[in-house]
Amino acid sequence: MKRDPLLLTGLALGAGLLFLAPVIYSIWLSFQTANAYYTGTLAFTLDNYGHAIGQYNFARYLVNSVIVSGLVTLIGISLATMAAFAFARWRFWGGDFLFGAVVATLMIPSHITLIPNYLTLAKVGLLDTYAGLVLPAISSGFAAFFLRQYIRGIPRALDEAAYMDGATPLQVLLRVIVPVARPAILSMGLYIFISEWNSYIWPLVAVGRQDMYTLQIGLARLYRINPGEGMIDWPLVMAASTLTLLPVLLGFFLVERHLIRGITMGAVK
Amino acid sequence: MASMGRNLLSASAIALCAASAAAADVQVEFWHSFGGGGGKALDTIIADFEAANPGIDIVTEHVGNYNDIVAKLQAAIPANRAPDAVILEVTRYGLFADSGVLLDLTPYLDADPLKADLFDFAREVGVYEGKNYIVPFNNSTPVMYYNREIMERAGFAEEPAPKTYDDLLAVSKTVTEKLGGEGIYGIAAPGQFARWGLIMSNDSDLIDSVSGEILIDAPNTIDAYKWMSSLVHEHKVASPDGVTDEDLGKDAFTAGKVAINLGSTGSYGGYVKALGDKLEVRPMPCNKVCRVPIGGAGIGILASAEKEVQEAAYKFVSFAASAESNAKWFAATGYMPINRKTAEQPVAAEALATQPGIRVAIDQLPVAKGRPRPPVVTWMRSTGYDMWQAMALGQRPVEETLTDFAARTREEAKRSQ
Amino acid sequence: MTAGQTDTARPAVARRPFAGRRLLRRATPYLFALPLLLFIAVFTYIPIASSLNLSLREWNFLRPDKPFVGLENYRTLLSQREVWNALRVTVIFAVISVPLRLGLALMIASYLVRETLPSRLLRGALFLPSVTSTVSIAVIFSWVFATDGGLMNAALTSLGGPKVPWMQDPMLALCVLIAVNTWKQLGYDVIIYIAGLQAVPPELYDAAAVDGGRRWHVFRRVTVPLVMPTTYFLLVIAVIEAFQVFTIVDVMTRGGPAGATDMLVNMLYRVGFTLFDIGQGSALAVLLFLLLIGLALVKSRILGRRVHYEA
Numbered sequence: 001m002k003r004d005p006l007l008l009t010g011l012a013l014g015a016g017l018l019f020l021a022p023v024i025y026s027i028w029l030s031f032q033t034a035n036a037y038y039t040g041t042l043a044f045t046l047d048n049y050g051h052a053i054g055q056y057n058f059a060r061y062l063v064n065s066v067i068v069s070g071l072v073t074l075i076g077i078s079l080a081t082m083a084a085f086a087f088a089r090w091r092f093w094g095g096d097f098l099f100g101a102v103v104a105t106l107m108i109p110s111h112i113t114l115i116p117n118y119l120t121l122a123k124v125g126l127l128d129t130y131a132g133l134v135l136p137a138i139s140s141g142f143a144a145f146f147l148r149q150y151i152r153g154i155p156r157a158l159d160e161a162a163y164m165d166g167a168t169p170l171q172v173l174l175r176v177i178v179p180v181a182r183p184a185i186l187s188m189g190l191y192i193f194i195s196e197w198n199s200y201i202w203p204l205v206a207v208g209r210q211d212m213y214t215l216q217i218g219l220a221r222l223y224r225i226n227p228g229e230g231m232i233d234w235p236l237v238m239a240a241s242t243l244t245l246l247p248v249l250l251g252f253f254l255v256e257r258h259l260i261r262g263i264t265m266g267a268v269k
Numbered sequence: 270m271a272s273m274g275r276n277l278l279s280a281s282a283i284a285l286c287a288a289s290a291a292a293a294d295v296q297v298e299f300w301h302s303f304g305g306g307g308g309k310a311l312d313t314i315i316a317d318f319e320a321a322n323p324g325i326d327i328v329t330e331h332v333g334n335y336n337d338i339v340a341k342l343q344a345a346i347p348a349n350r351a352p353d354a355v356i357l358e359v360t361r362y363g364l365f366a367d368s369g370v371l372l373d374l375t376p377y378l379d380a381d382p383l384k385a386d387l388f389d390f391a392r393e394v395g396v397y398e399g400k401n402y403i404v405p406f407n408n409s410t411p412v413m414y415y416n417r418e419i420m421e422r423a424g425f426a427e428e429p430a431p432k433t434y435d436d437l438l439a440v441s442k443t444v445t446e447k448l449g450g451e452g453i454y455g456i457a458a459p460g461q462f463a464r465w466g467l468i469m470s471n472d473s474d475l476i477d478s479v480s481g482e483i484l485i486d487a488p489n490t491i492d493a494y495k496w497m498s499s500l501v502h503e504h505k506v507a508s509p510d511g512v513t514d515e516d517l518g519k520d521a522f523t524a525g526k527v528a529i530n531l532g533s534t535g536s537y538g539g540y541v542k543a544l545g546d547k548l549e550v551r552p553m554p555c556n557k558v559c560r561v562p563i564g565g566a567g568i569g570i571l572a573s574a575e576k577e578v579q580e581a582a583y584k585f586v587s588f589a590a591s592a593e594s595n596a597k598w599f600a601a602t603g604y605m606p607i608n609r610k611t612a613e614q615p616v617a618a619e620a621l622a623t624q625p626g627i628r629v630a631i632d633q634l635p636v637a638k639g640r641p642r643p644p645v646v647t648w649m650r651s652t653g654y655d656m657w658q659a660m661a662l663g664q665r666p667v668e669e670t671l672t673d674f675a676a677r678t679r680e681e682a683k684r685s686q
Numbered sequence: 687m688t689a690g691q692t693d694t695a696r697p698a699v700a701r702r703p704f705a706g707r708r709l710l711r712r713a714t715p716y717l718f719a720l721p722l723l724l725f726i727a728v729f730t731y732i733p734i735a736s737s738l739n740l741s742l743r744e745w746n747f748l749r750p751d752k753p754f755v756g757l758e759n760y761r762t763l764l765s766q767r768e769v770w771n772a773l774r775v776t777v778i779f780a781v782i783s784v785p786l787r788l789g790l791a792l793m794i795a796s797y798l799v800r801e802t803l804p805s806r807l808l809r810g811a812l813f814l815p816s817v818t819s820t821v822s823i824a825v826i827f828s829w830v831f832a833t834d835g836g837l838m839n840a841a842l843t844s845l846g847g848p849k850v851p852w853m854q855d856p857m858l859a860l861c862v863l864i865a866v867n868t869w870k871q872l873g874y875d876v877i878i879y880i881a882g883l884q885a886v887p888p889e890l891y892d893a894a895a896v897d898g899g900r901r902w903h904v905f906r907r908v909t910v911p912l913v914m915p916t917t918y919f920l921l922v923i924a925v926i927e928a929f930q931v932f933t934i935v936d937v938m939t940r941g942g943p944a945g946a947t948d949m950l951v952n953m954l955y956r957v958g959f960t961l962f963d964i965g966q967g968s969a970l971a972v973l974l975f976l977l978l979i980g981l982a983l984v985k986s987r988i989l990g991r992r993v994h995y996e997a
Binding site: 005008009011012013015016017019020022023025026029037038079080082083085086087089090092095098101102105107108109110111112113114115116117119120135136138139141144169173194197198200201204205215216219220223232234237238241242244245248249252256259260264 | 712714715716717718719721722723725726728729730731732733734736737740802803804805807808810811812813814815817818819820821822823824825826827828829830832835837869877878880881926929930932933936937951954955958959964967968971972974975978979982
């Protein structure tokens with residue numbers, strides 16, 4: 001059976017667009033006026049974005065999300081890489097047990113920690129702060145596990161050559177391991193960033209002050225309080241929704257390959 | 270907007286007395302539940318207060334509805350991030366009063382000339398176990414709203430004036446049959462306040478206000494719920510939308526998609542704006558008896574706030590209940606006057622003269638009844654939403670649901686004692 | 687290759703007589719692992735112990751004391767229909783959505799396994815939702831399935847169909863949640879399956895490649911058995927996810943109507959953070975924890991020693 005590759009591409013494109021139709025339509029909707037939407041006419045505007053960013057504070061939420069996800073990613077990936085280095089390169093007393101404890105976190109539902117973590121952060125006064133959002137999200141057992149596997153695949157001869165030159169373990173980590181493991185670290189970093197960007201239940205619990213909302217919380221709340229007189233102002237909600245998914249959407253096209261490589265490396269040995 | 274008022278105010282303060290003056294202000298963090306027209310009226314009251322009290326700055330946050338406030342306040346306690354003053358619904362502050370979270374305002378109110386000005390019913394809503402914990406701000410009774418245009422189109426030459434459950438159902442059926450094709454329903458599924466009212470008008474209650482006895486499974490309560498549920502799942506004269514989210518019921522009414530809506534008089538301002546002279550307001554139906562619950566909220570002050578802040582907060586609370594403020598509030602929203610002198614205020618007098626619907630709730634006062642507020646009510650009301658959904662959507666028989674709910678409420682009451 | 691060898695290989699340069707130096711060397715792996723372990727201890731393991739403790743107490747955040755009540759919270763919880771309803775809904779959700787996800791994903795993956803432009807385009811489109819904000823998706827689908835003004839009903843009514851109360855009907859609301867969750871996660875499963883399929887030597891397909899009429903046969907006899915390890919992996923992931931679904935429930939239904947979509951984590955959030963029954967909320971968290979650990983154990987029984995890492 002021979003098929004026209006152009007036709008196939010067209011078909012695939014069509015199917016993909018159809019699959020994503022709700023998202024695409026929601027973006028289209030965000031540029032319409034509420035009035036036009038309810039009367040079934042067409043009138044385009046950027047006001048929805050203006051309102052979302054100004055009156056409904058989404059600029060602030062965007063900044064919060066960037067700061068929180070950025071910090072979680074930077075600190076999280078650093079800690080995971082260091083631990084992975086230790087578990088991959090040393091056999092030490094308690095090492096297997098400790099590594100087991102790290103891997104076990106993959107199986108533990110995070111929700112069991114919700115109330116105690118709330119109370120811990122309440123006690124030290126860190127709710128409603130960036131630290132309160134960041135700290136409980138930092139440890140990524142998955143990244144540590146994954147990077148340890150990856151580092152084990154790096155020839156030890158590289159380490160040893162560096163030690164011969166008088167390098168300290170930290171220098172070996174930074175100058176030998178990190179450059180070689182860069183693609184894996186990058187993939188894990190993306191994975192952490194996206195998970196944190198989309199994180200919902202912890203910020204929902206940990207943040208009460210509006211100016212500390214992340215995008216996810218801001219959007220859920222905007223939808224819940226139902227702006228608009230009588231009817232939900234869908235175009236406004238969709239503008240906020242677009243602002244919430246846009247950064248990942250844009251980033252997606254840049255890093256799709258890394259991302260896919262990251263998840264598949266984790267899944268298939 | 271309050272923040273704009275505050276900005277202006279602090280800007281002028283800076284201009285007048287140099288930059289340090291603003292820093293010396295006492296800040297009162299205040300959580301409330303008013304958006305839309307109510308929110309704007311509240312902002313005006315706050316701006317007036319701040320103009321009259323230059324040393325005090327009211328920092329507001331619109332938290333959401335009454336449930337959201339209760340949840341957020343409860344979560345805030347172990348974190349020490351409670352506000353200084355907060356709007357609390359009249360049946361749900363007992364929980365906080367009981368555990369020492371709220372400041373006993375009795376000494377403040379006793380020393381305040383406001384006390385004599387408050388109507389008895391309004392003062393009563395703030396009393397829990399003999400002490401005053403909230404000062405009334407917005408009080409209400411449920412009323413019956415209807416859309417005159419829809420009634421006329423459904424063929425009612427004159428006002429149907431339903432009095433009993435049967436009357437209400439008959440009118441709703443007629444409307445739904447005539448106009449259902451256009452997506453118009455006879456009645457909105459009753460919201461939580463209206464449900465309590467309908468139970469009272471069936472000569473029953475959820476909790477006895479004197480003895481505290483739980484009446485959720487009393488025969489008349491069961492009958493009331495059977496009738497209310499039947500509107501949705503049996504007769505289909507009410508849309509299930511309003512069951513899952515009672516705001517959707519209100520929205521449908523303002524959008525002209527529902528003929529009758531039973532709800533708080535506090536919605537009056539918004540409804541007039543949306544429906545204009547199509548809106549008619551009548552007293553609640555009286556099935557077995559004429560009786561309505563007193564609802565709404567008052568402002569409480571947190572025991573954890575500093576003394577200086579508490580005093581500033583009380584000044585605001587007292588100001589908000591003054592005749593001047595209350596008149597503005599009443600005229601803008603439809604919530605009842607709580608102050609005996611409110612009606613003398615020009616803005617209130619004008620509202621009463623020009624908007625006949627606004628006085629229906631006031632006229633109902635002789636049959637209005639306060640509701641009890643032990644801690645268990647907070648639990649009962651939070652849990653009650655799911656029970657109502659199960660019954661109204663026909664997921665679970667009414668009698669079984671209420672028997673179970675009553676048993677659990679009794680157990681919960683025992684636990685919270 | 688053991689670390690012992692490393693230790694003997696390295697000291698050729700690093701050996702120094704000072705005890706402090708040696709201590710530092712022995713401490714090196716601990717120092718590297720410590721920060722992560724510290725965070726895991728403080729924010730995962732200690733909270734588990736503290737949930738256990740709280741589950742034996744009665745507390746509502748308001749009073750300073752937390753009286754010990756033994757197993758009372760568990761008894762109350764298990765004697766109420768809510769938790770059984772939540773378990774039932776969660777199991778239904780898992781039982782429908784997991785096979786749906788995996789079945790669809792494998793079929794799609796077997797079409798998209800080739801590295802051609804159309805295949806890559808379609809993969810990208812399918813994958814996009816799985817990295818997109820769940821809240822956004824939940825909000826968008828709330829609009830799609832809104833009774834009035836929603837996309838779905840607009841389409842239905844324009845075709846002469848009825849207006850369907852998607853989110854007000856208990857059965858339909860659960861179906862909508864399953865559909866949305868499947869839509870979101872499908873692309874992830876597809877990508878993993880494609881990786882699994884690409885690891886299969888192409889000769890096996892060539893050997894089994896037969897005319898179009900027997901594609902199904904090839905799929906069942908060759909593809910399905912060959913990707914069994916991937917299927918196990920995805921099965922574990924999907925089941926764990928199904929038991930922890932919260933965001934779409936919270937945004938789209940809040941567990942309603944009438945508890946029809948009240949899944950376990952949603953109930954946990956409600957009991958803990960709207961009713962503030964900290965004892966019962968913690969008890970529920972402990973039960974959920976045990977349930978997932980139980981599932982994990984059953985899984986590793988089935989899979990034998992086929993764990994994801996080899997120590």
